[in-house]
Amino acid sequence: MRTTDAFVGLACLDCGGKFDPEPTGHRCPDCEGILDPRYDLDAVELTPDVLADRHTQSMYRYEELLPFPSESAVSLGEGTTPLVECPSLADTLGVDRVLIKDEGQNPTGTFKDRGQSLAVTAAREHGADAIALNSAGNAGQAAAAYAARAGMDAHVFLPQRAGFTQKAMVEIHGGNLHVADPIDGDSEIGDAGDAYAEAMAEEDWYSTKTFVTPYRHEGKKTMALEILEELDWEPPDAVVYPTGGGVGLVGMHKAARELRELGWIDDLPPLYAAQASGCAPIVDAFEAGREVHEPVAEVNTVCNGIAIPDPGASRQILAAIRESDGGAVATDDGEILEAAIEVARTAGVEMGATCAAAASGAFELAKQGEFDDDDTVVLLNTGAGNKDAATLRSQLGDRSS
Ligand SMILES: *Cc1c(COP(=O)(O)O)cnc(C)c1O
Numbered sequence: 001m002r003t004t005d006a007f008v009g010l011a012c013l014d015c016g017g018k019f020d021p022e023p024t025g026h027r028c029p030d031c032e033g034i035l036d037p038r039y040d041l042d043a044v045e046l047t048p049d050v051l052a053d054r055h056t057q058s059m060y061r062y063e064e065l066l067p068f069p070s071e072s073a074v075s076l077g078e079g080t081t082p083l084v085e086c087p088s089l090a091d092t093l094g095v096d097r098v099l100i101k102d103e104g105q106n107p108t109g110t111f112k113d114r115g116q117s118l119a120v121t122a123a124r125e126h127g128a129d130a131i132a133l134n135s136a137g138n139a140g141q142a143a144a145a146y147a148a149r150a151g152m153d154a155h156v157f158l159p160q161r162a163g164f165t166q167k168a169m170v171e172i173h174g175g176n177l178h179v180a181d182p183i184d185g186d187s188e189i190g191d192a193g194d195a196y197a198e199a200m201a202e203e204d205w206y207s208t209k210t211f212v213t214p215y216r217h218e219g220k221k222t223m224a225l226e227i228l229e230e231l232d233w234e235p236p237d238a239v240v241y242p243t244g245g246g247v248g249l250v251g252m253h254k255a256a257r258e259l260r261e262l263g264w265i266d267d268l269p270p271l272y273a274a275q276a277s278g279c280a281p282i283v284d285a286f287e288a289g290r291e292v293h294e295p296v297a298e299v300n301t302v303c304n305g306i307a308i309p310d311p312g313a314s315r316q317i318l319a320a321i322r323e324s325d326g327g328a329v330a331t332d333d334g335e336i337l338e339a340a341i342e343v344a345r346t347a348g349v350e351m352g353a354t355c356a357a358a359a360s361g362a363f364e365l366a367k368q369g370e371f372d373d374d375d376t377v378v379l380l381n382t383g384a385g386n387k388d389a390a391t392l393r394s395q396l397g398d399r400s401s
């Protein structure tokens, strides 16, 4: 296994056990907890000055802070996405700056590419010839793309509600698409998870599922590295993130903690989880002061990417929000789709339906008086708007112009 100099191994977030990444690929061998890549930060030779002269146009720009070097990476040029200045939204929110981190500009149109790049790299380093996961849609599409790139098979388990684009692209990349049978009503992510688990009991596939592989949140960590580098290591006052399984939020928080330990930043950027009211287990737990979520019995939102009723890493998500002094906010689907339309019309940025929960959540936070007029607010546009064109357009029928 080819690893970077500072990468020292995997730590279990539950029992604290330490493991060698060579034999250990997924959950904690002792307690099944989530594994987290760890570094000897004293051994990191990267500095902001070195970065300023580096021209790598992918997330492997930060390879010293990743487990695998760029030369062994399964990469399609993911990352280094723009932070788009949106003065019209700054006016609306009554803040100094609004910046949209446009993850729609990734190879398969979402930030899932960052996680799958690193997870499929790990799969190849472990000698796997097939990967598997269940997903709401976008991670499945990304997995199929990176598996194709690495010459591996991909087995992707999706719920019926996953979008046409995601289902189609899995097959176009040569992946094996399994759409979960409905148990009662349409099938949801949990049904896809059951079908995946049943298949995994029989097969020797390498999992790239959320928080089963230690490398998805690690890949998504690079979003925070890019945001902070672009802001000259001056943390923004709020980062609003459309939260499902929380992989991106946990990853960004981890990056900020590492940068603070390296001395590149002084404070952690406040992270805000934005969810749809029809599936808001994190917001509910945050408001109730709980450390873990309670599963949502019935999902009722068109925002597929965040239709995650039972997020397995809620403890880590809630801890990240609280430690960074952020928050959590839920808005209704109608408000979310209206926010996508407002952003598309006033800023030109194409936000996905799921992603617009971040914009809508920011509008709500502004209304609640959460922001100051000199604040810089970053919204994560986790995926491209045109992947969700039909859902977004349906909202036009409900408005007068
Ligand atoms: C997966 C996804 C999310 C949620 O990501 P998590 O890291 O699971 O919270 C948000 N937006 C889009 C577009 C997604 O595909």
Ligand SMILES: [Zn+2]
Pocket (backbone or CB within 6 Å): 012, 013, 014, 015, 016, 017, 028, 029, 030, 031, 032, 033
């Ligand atoms: Zn453990």
